[in-house]
Amino acid sequence: MSYYDIDAILTDAEKIPCTFQLDIPDLGYLDNAPDRPLKAGTKVNLPFWLAEMLAIANAGDVDGKQYITFDLPPALSNDVVQALKADPRSVPLRDQSAHFYALATRMMELSDEPELASVLRKTFVTRASEIALHARKVGGVGHSKGKGSEEGSNLGIGGAGEEFLRGLDEWERKLFRKAHDGAKATKEWMETIKRH
Numbered sequence: 001m002s003y004y005d006i007d008a009i010l011t012d013a014e015k016i017p018c019t020f021q022l023d024i025p026d027l028g029y030l031d032n033a034p035d036r037p038l039k040a041g042t043k044v045n046l047p048f049w050l051a052e053m054l055a056i057a058n059a060g061d062v063d064g065k066q067y068i069t070f071d072l073p074p075a076l077s078n079d080v081v082q083a084l085k086a087d088p089r090s091v092p093l094r095d096q097s098a099h100f101y102a103l104a105t106r107m108m109e110l111s112d113e114p115e116l117a118s119v120l121r122k123t124f125v126t127r128a129s130e131i132a133l134h135a136r137k138v139g140g141v142g143h144s145k146g147k148g149s150e151e152g153s154n155l156g157i158g159g160a161g162e163e164f165l166r167g168l169d170e171w172e173r174k175l176f177r178k179a180h181d182g183a184k185a186t187k188e189w190m191e192t193i194k195r196h
Contacts, residue, residue, distance in 0.1 A: 092167025
């Protein structure tokens with residue numbers, strides 16, 4: 001991940017629900033009270049980069065209290081995880097977060113959620129095979145009715161295939177593009193071999 005990676009910047013901007021555990025002077029503006037300190041127990045949605053910094057700095061004070069505690073963002077809520085367990089292909093991840101896997105990976109670094117890791121692994125593997133199927137068939141790759149004529153598949157254009165493609169997060173979209181370009185290049189190479 002590069003410093004200039006736009007996907008990393010957008011992932012860092014995702015909001016994380018946090019609860020402050022200490023009174024913090026001069027931060028009342030986070031709770032619409034600029035002239036007062038931020039009180040312990042205040043819940044605020046913070047950008048991931050700030051929540052991460054506060055979580056890392058959670059050395060706490062003399063009493064051992066932490067600055068913040070945080071919950072998983074709505075994109076990784078229990079409802080979403082349960083839906084992914086039931087059928088990973090049916091959940092439009094982009095509706096949860098455009099950078100779903102990047103956010104989930106970063107959240108797993110900060111929290112101890114072993115179930116989440118296994119669900120995400122299963123989700124990615126299941127959806128990757130579906131993405132490969134769509135990428136191979138979109139635009140006629142793998143379907144030809146004779147020399148030079150191609151017929152597009154209904155998987156990638158319209159219907160359920162279009163709905164599936166619309167629900168892909170950024171990692172999955174990159175995977176789809178690479179798989180589609182690879183299938184297209186393989187087909188072109190095979191046609192070149194047949195001619196010679």
